[in-house]
Amino acid sequence: MASKTWNVGVVGYGFSAKTFHLPFIHEIPQMKTYAIVQRTPKEDDDAEKDIPGVKSFRTTEEMVKDPAVDVVVITTAPDSHYALVKLALENGKHVICEKPFTPTSQEADDLVKLAEKQKKLLAIYQNRRWDADFVTLSKLVKNGSLGRVVEFESHFDRHRPQEPAADVSKWKNKVIPGGGAIYDLGTHLLDQAVHLMGKPDRITGFVGSQREVNTTGFEDSFTVLLHYKNGLMVTAKAGVVSPEEEQLRFWVRGEKGSYKKFHLDVQEDQLKSGMKPADNGYGREPSDRYGSLTTIKNGQPVKEVYPTVEPPTYTEYYRKFARALAGEGDVPASGAEARDVIRLIELAQESSHLGKTLQV
Known part of the structure; x- marks a missing residue:
C-alpha cells in the first residue's frame, strides 16, 4: 500500500516561507505544496507563477475550508500566530507554526490544549x-x-x-x-x-x-x-x-x-x-x-x-514531521516545548x- 501524500497549505509568501519552509517541504516525498495564502501577489512575486499547480488563496479563512488541505504552515508575524493556529486547528488541520510560537505562554497553552482536543499535530519551527x-x-x-x-x-x-x-x-x-x-x-x-x-x-x-x-x-x-x-x-x-x-x-x-x-x-x-x-x-x-x-x-x-x-540539515525537521503524520514518532518540536520556552x-x-x- 502506497504511503499517503499530505497536502500542505502555507500561510504567507515572504522570506520565511520561501527560505525556510518551501525548499524543505519540496524535499519530502510524502508532502506536497498544495496551497499558498498570499494576500497581494505582484507581477514579480506571485506564488501561482512560481510554483506550478499550486492553489492560491487571499485569506487563511478560505484556505482552511478546503478539505484537501491536511497541514497548515504559518509563516506570518508572531502577533498573528495565535489566531491563525486556532483557526487551522478548529478546521481540523495539522499545524506547523513559525517561532516565536505566541507572545504569551497562556496563549501557547490554550493552543496546545486545543490541538489535543482536536487530535491534531502541533509543531513549532525550531529549525x-x-x-x-x-x-x-x-x-x-x-x-x-x-x-x-x-x-x-x-x-x-x-x-x-x-x-x-x-x-x-x-x-x-x-x-x-x-x-x-x-x-x-x-x-x-x-x-x-x-x-x-x-x-x-x-x-x-x-x-x-x-x-x-x-x-x-x-x-x-x-x-x-x-x-x-x-x-x-x-x-x-x-x-x-x-x-x-x-x-x-x-x-x-x-x-x-x-x-x-x-x-x-x-x-x-x-x-x-x-x-x-x-x-x-x-x-x-x-x-x-x-x-x-x-x-x-x-x-x-x-x-x-x-x-x-x-x-x-533543516530537512530533518520536515522529515520528522512527515513520520509523525504517519504515526511513526513525535513531532520535531512540540507546542508544549515551545510554550515552556515562551x-x-x-x-x-x-x-x-x-x-x-x-x-x-
Whole structure:
C-alpha cells in the first residue's frame, strides 16, 4: 500500500516561507505544496507563477475550508500566530507554526490544549536544533567528552549599532507582541539549551537595548542566565554592539573538556544565496570554521580542532514531521516545548524589570 501524500497549505509568501519552509517541504516525498495564502501577489512575486499547480488563496479563512488541505504552515508575524493556529486547528488541520510560537505562554497553552482536543499535530519551527554546530555540541555533551558540564554559553551577537531603517514589511524591528530580540533570537538559544540540558531551576534576565539611538524602544539585546540545581549555569545572549572579526557562538565547559565555536551555522546564508537543500555542500561547514575541543591529557589542557559534523540539515525537521503524520514518532518540536520556552522569556522579562532572580 502506497504511503499517503499530505497536502500542505502555507500561510504567507515572504522570506520565511520561501527560505525556510518551501525548499524543505519540496524535499519530502510524502508532502506536497498544495496551497499558498498570499494576500497581494505582484507581477514579480506571485506564488501561482512560481510554483506550478499550486492553489492560491487571499485569506487563511478560505484556505482552511478546503478539505484537501491536511497541514497548515504559518509563516506570518508572531502577533498573528495565535489566531491563525486556532483557526487551522478548529478546521481540523495539522499545524506547523513559525517561532516565536505566541507572545504569551497562556496563549501557547490554550493552543496546545486545543490541538489535543482536536487530535491534531502541533509543531513549532525550531529549525536550529539541526544547526551543524549544535548537532556537534550535542554529540560531545551526550558522549561524555566534556564530562559534567558546568558552563554553557550560547551567543548570537552581531555588530549593528545603528538603529535600523523603518520597514513596514518587516516585523523583526518593530515593537509588537512577541517582538524584540529575546523572542526572535532568544527562542532559538533557549530552545537549544533546554532541549539539550533540560529545564532550569531559576532564571535571571537582562533585557533591553544596546543602541545609543533607539527611537522606538525596541529591545535589541538580552542576556539570560539559567541556573540549575546541579550547578550548571547556562548563558544565552544576543547583542548588537559586538565589533569582533569572529563572533563567539558556543563556549561549553565541563570537568573533562571544553568546546569553543565561532561563527553561525552556514545553512541560512546558503539558503539566502539561492542554494537548495539537495545541492552538494549544503549544510557542510568549511574546515576553517571548525570549533576547538580542549581536553585534559597527562594533567595538562590540550587543544585540537574538532570537525563540525555533517548535519541532517533543516530537512530533518520536515522529515520528522512527515513520520509523525504517519504515526511513526513525535513531532520535531512540540507546542508544549515551545510554550515552556515562551514562559522562560516571560520570566526573563520579569526578572529584568524587577532586577532579581526568579524561580522557574
